[in-house]
Amino acid sequence: MKKVVIYALSTCPWCMKAKKYFREHDVPFEATDYDKADEATQQAIKADCKKHGEEMSFPFVIIDDNAVVGYAPEKYARLLKL
Amino acid sequence: MQEDSWVFAIDVDDMVDGQMKPISLDGQKIVLIRLEDEFYSISNKCPHMGCPLSKGTLKNDVIKCPCHDWQFNIKTGQFIAAKEITVTKYSTKVSDNKVFVNLEGGN
Amino acid sequence: MDPEVRKEQLKEMFLPLVDSLGYKLSPDSEIVDFLFEQEVQIEKEKGSPFCPCQGLSGEREHDMKLVCPCIPFHREHYDAMKRCWCGLYVHKDVEDPDLLPQISLKEFKMSKK
């Protein structure tokens, strides 16, 4: 099973769609809302986005170690080999 | 251009180089700016969300809005990041040591 | 202030700006409504209608470029997508916003090379 991490904002509609996608495909994921997270978690998310060479644009989906920034079902499917 | 659309704004000696001053002329809120011996006037209302530009900062010919830092060229009125967006600009003239603003010339 | 009233005010302020940049409101009125609602809420909490879909870093220079409409500061990137990151605004010729994918800044920069 691939590890899926989703960074999101509580205010972002595409983040909700992304989560829905993984739910509907029965892929477990770990999601954190950046805007609701504590300071330390925010710093960690910031660093992780940077590590992937990306801006903090949400949804920020990491499948194993591949980042997909934005709501992109085809890219999710490709990485999940669905 | 009609002679009477020029409105007296301020005496030249009442402003120093690099100064900005909010004034109300015929009910219009304007910022007057003096750069060396030239005077410029633009609307005091930021095109973004209407904050008073006179409360911002001036660096050379660029004024920065205090609210979200949008920057405008005071000579052209153009927004630095996208010149399609402009703050209303008025023409000014100096005569007899007095500064006049043309309110008709807004744009 | 009544959030519904503020929503309309933000819309009224922002529409002429995005119009002059070649954008219009997305035809997806549900998304539009939702996003303005978020902006009103964000403005209440943080003082400015920051982007509902991009993260604030706490550094003023970075964050002020994420106040709606942030198109002027991300013009090339958004023009390439024909939409802003959130999809609140789209290019004027766009009829079906669902056909416009989000492309990350990194992808966009790579595609330019």
Ligand code: SF4
């Ligand atoms: S991405 Fe769109 S909705 Fe978000 S701040 Fe920019 S213009 Fe506004």
Ligand code: FES
């Ligand atoms: S109101 Fe001037 S930058 Fe936002």
